[in-house]
């Protein structure tokens with residue numbers, strides 16, 4: 001049975017289960033004003049704050065550093081809450097060693113080959129931080145900056161506006177890019193992300209968020225039994241540096257076919273050459289719906305044991321499914337457990353990696369006078 005969030009919370013209350021957090025009782029609707037507390041300090045003394053939001057049965061914790069989702073708690077079918085997002089309990093670990101846990105990614109989600117592209121006849125060299133390639137915006141991407149945060153409550157929604165201005169030339173990108181990201185928790189407990197950006201010179205933009213999901217709880221073990229469904233008939237195969245070759249390959253008859261829900265572990269060791277290169281899944285799925293004016297449902301992730309289910313809707317044409325291949329047991333997460341390979345997965349809504357170098361991919365160019373807009377909605381049920 002699929003319970004809605006209201007039923008879960010009401011059920012928990014009726015059963016006398018303590019559903020308290022943030023110093024209060026979980027509410028079915030009408031979230032309260034976000035609260036902030038000191039999380040830590042950067043080496044130069046800059047204060048890093050943790051914002052706590054709650055609405056419709058979802059609890060979200062966000063840092064002003066990188067817009068990082070430091071925690072995201074949702075109930076299972078019995079109303080039991082766990083944190084389903086990997087993270088750290090201190091700022092030093094985020095600064096020193098995070099593999100983008102929960103972070104906002106910019107200016108460009110995923111890789112640009114050799115950190116180079118040409119736009120309007122001009123060549124640009126970006127910051128290179130992944131072998132010879134530029135990954136997630138370069139050495140100091142949007143995930144490694146303090147964002148200005150403005151809390152809001154609007155009708156039955158609560159949320160945060162996050163602002164970051166990337167100056168002309170930062171990480172090699174042309175144009176001053178003004179980015180605004182809004183995290184909203186709706187009265188149904190959906191977590192919605194709205195990205196907006198403007199520029200004063202032609203540039204490329206591809207913003208996303210890098211939550212690592214484990215619907216059984218962060219630090220609880222593998223996600224190989226999670227079931228995943230992606231509405232995509234094609235994906236973008238990569239070379240040995242995880243750069244798309246430009247081909248839009250069919251998923252039919254390959255381990256990349258998630259058109260019907262299947263356990264992630266089922267084909268993860270199928271030894272398809274693309275999996276051998278990536279150490280699992282680390283690819284962009286070409287969503288069948290293409291670019292849409294409004295967000296449309298594209299993926300469902302479900303943990304059969306707890307019943308926790310995540311549905312993702314987006315207006316974007318691509319989805320990066322990364323099966324946590326580089327987690328190697330050396331990071332200790334929020335709950336005090338190590339994170340090992342396959343202990344979480346990422347589902348990053350996006351334009352395709354390396355689009356600036358592939359004329360057959362949807363364009364990521366943003367020009368003065370235009371507004372970049374992207375929306376992703378995460379809906380939870382159990």
Ligand code: GLA
Nearest residue numbers: 099100110242282322326346
């Ligand atoms: C993305 C990439 C992966 C990896 C992770 C971060 O998802 O596709 O290859 O770099 O980020 O570790």
